Amino acid sequence: MRFHFALTLQALWTGVCQAAMQHYPAAAWGHYDVCKSQVYSDEGLTWDYMACQPEAADMTQYLKVTLDPPNITCGDPPETYCALENPYMCNNECDATTEELAHPPGLMFDTEGRNPTTFWQSTSWKKYPKPLLVNITLSWNKTIELTEDIVLTFESGRPEQMVLEKSLDYGKTWQPYQFYATDCLDAFTMEPKTVQDLTQHTLLDIICTEDYSRGYVWKNDKTVRFEIKDRFALFAGPRLHNMASLYGQLDTTKKLRDFFTITDLRIRLLRPATGATMVDENNLSRYFYAISDIKVQGRCKCNLHANSCVYDKEKLSCECEHNTTGPDCGRCKRNYQGRAWSAGSYLPIPKGTANIYCECFGHSNRCSYIELLNTVICVSCKHNTRGQHCQLCKLGYYRNASAELDDENVCIECNCNPYGSVNDRCNGTGFCICKEGTTGPKCQECLPGYLWDNGCKSRVCDNELLRCQNGGTCISNVRCNCPTGYTGLLCEKRRCESELGGCGGPDSGQAHLTPPSTSRLLLLLLLGSVLLRGVSCWPAVL
Ligand SMILES: [Ca+2]
Structure with a gap:
């Protein structure tokens, strides 16, 4: 372990040349204090603003490991182990007094990559059927925020039952983080689940998984994980491309922050790999635990008021800024208590940079700060979105219910029939507003009594x-x-009927329908006979 080790600031997403702290006036920036650094971008040398937090690091460098029971490490007295796969292959010797044959706990945290691997090993299960229980406690004496999956690599078969636990109060109280078993129902009366079953709403649920306990048959499956990144992905998207969304949640949800925060971890090994349903009582030296590596990646929790964390006298502590103090920068310095202490922000609000209020769900990468409203809005929302956070659909588009808010296909065109609909807008389910006589989601059909003719025209006759x-x-x-x-x-x-005088007057069109008078009838008869006689005579008659 190194003394005086400083974890210097490196914002994950920037190339930092030079770091500095800046305090903005409260009126302009609310209570947020930010860190900034100079970076080279397309526009030349500019300031980049970031949350004030130390760089993530390999936290196993700073921990203290305790085993319970204390004499559970193998080699005192020396012991010979047999392979789980082959009870006749017994060439694994453990002797605490010989360096090459000893397997002390420190070998779980040394640098791997050497051949052969180095590992801690427990005594064998000689007291079977009494359970072989081992607690491995990792203590930091400091709050740590996890940033990567916790990964345990076993050199023995993976345990058939184990629990990963965490403490937030330096080991006073413990909460389970995850249960692991070959049979979750049998071991913990829990339904087996995987991290993939979790949603944003169930992220804090503690699950039992069978993913990391199955057998020595697959010899390459040596690791047991606690999946931090899969949980981050529930907010930040599958490739963690939208960390702003996660940071926004962390900023506002203490429970979520606390979930990823620890002071201690405890690995409770409850039952070693047996590779079978029956334990071979005649050869109990086949059953033991051996761990070659434990990975814990994280950063000092400094409540976003420090960008470095110092390891001194075997203790980590934040180098607090913003007039805060305490191991986690959890209170105001003396004489700086005019304003109540509050945590900093993962996403500070400097002008024109991404921050919590500049969440654009991946539809814009530009924001504009509106000083008057002290708020930040997304500029040029793409993918047919609009709104402060590009969270709404443009007019003429509606929300795709099966797509997440950060999906490129989140907005679907209304596609209203230009003849049948009042305008090109639709409601939340894609239904357009139809003109009279028109129907259908896109107003492309006619109601009974109407006929399509560039829109629905009333059907007069058929x-x-x-x-x-x-x-x-x-x-x-x-x-x-x-x-x-x-x-x-x-x-x-x-x-x-519609003319002046109605149908009763002499000039009305009804006249010729009245019964003919006698004189006219006679005239008609006469005319008929003349016509029958010959055309040449009829002018003389007239
Ligand atoms: Ca090792």
Whole structure:
């Protein structure tokens, strides 16, 4: 372990040349204190703003390991082990007094890559059927925020039952982090689950998984994980491309912050690998635990008020800024208590940089700060989105219910029929507003009684129910062609009815329908006989 080891600031996503702290006036920036550094970008040398937190590091360099029971490490007295796969292969010797044959706990944290691997090993299960229980406690005496998966590599078969536990109060109380078993129901009366079963709402659930306990058959499966990154991905997306979303959640949700925060870890080994349902009582030296490596990646928790953490006198402590103090920068310095202490922000609000209020769900990478409102809005939302966070769909588009908010296909075009709909907008389920007589989600169909003709036109006549009357003929279903003297939509009205004087007057079109008078009848008869006699005579008669 190295003394005076400083973890210097490196924002994960920037190439930092030079770091500095800056305190913005409260009026402009709320209570946020930010860190900034100079970076080279397309626009030349600019300031990059970031959360104030130490760089993530390999935290196994700074821990203290305790085993319980204390004499559980093999080699005192010396012991010979047999292979789990082959009870006749017994060439694994453990002797605490010989360096080459000893397997002390420190070998779980040394640098691997050497051949052969170095590992800690427990005594064998000689007291079977009494359970072979081992607690391995890792203590930092400092709050740590985990940033990567915890990975244990076993040199023995992976345990058939184990629990990973955490403490947030330096080992006073413990909570389970994850249960591991070949049979979760049998071991812990829990339904087996995997991290893939978790959602944003169940992220804090403690699960039992069978993913990391199955057998020595697959000899390459040596690791047991606690999946931090898969849990981050529930907010930050599968490739963690939207860390702003995760940071936004962390900023506002203490439970979530605490979930990834620890002071201690405890690995409780409850039952070693047996490779079978029955334990071979005649050869108990086949059963033991051996761990070659434990990875714990994280950073000092400094409540976002420090960008470095110092390891001094075997203790980590934050180098607090923003007039804060304490091992985690958890309180205000003396004479700086005019404002109540609060944690800093993962996403500070400097002008024009990404921050919590600049969440754009991946549809924009530019934000603009509006001083008047003290807020930041996304600029040029892509993928047909709009809104402060590009969280809404542009007019003429609606929300794709099966896509996440950061999906490129989150907004679908309304596609309203231009003739049948009032405008190109639709409601949240894609339904357009239809003109009279039109129906269907996109207003592309006609209601009964209407006929499509660049939109739905009222259907006036047809050959079945809506017949044109009085000898009228139906033209293209939209109008009746009425004979002279008739009018109305279906030629149902006599024209005279709508004329001055109605149908009763002498000049009305009704005249020729009145019974002919006697003199006129005679005249007609006469005319008929003349016509029968010959055309040449009829002028003389007249
Ligand atoms: Ca090792």
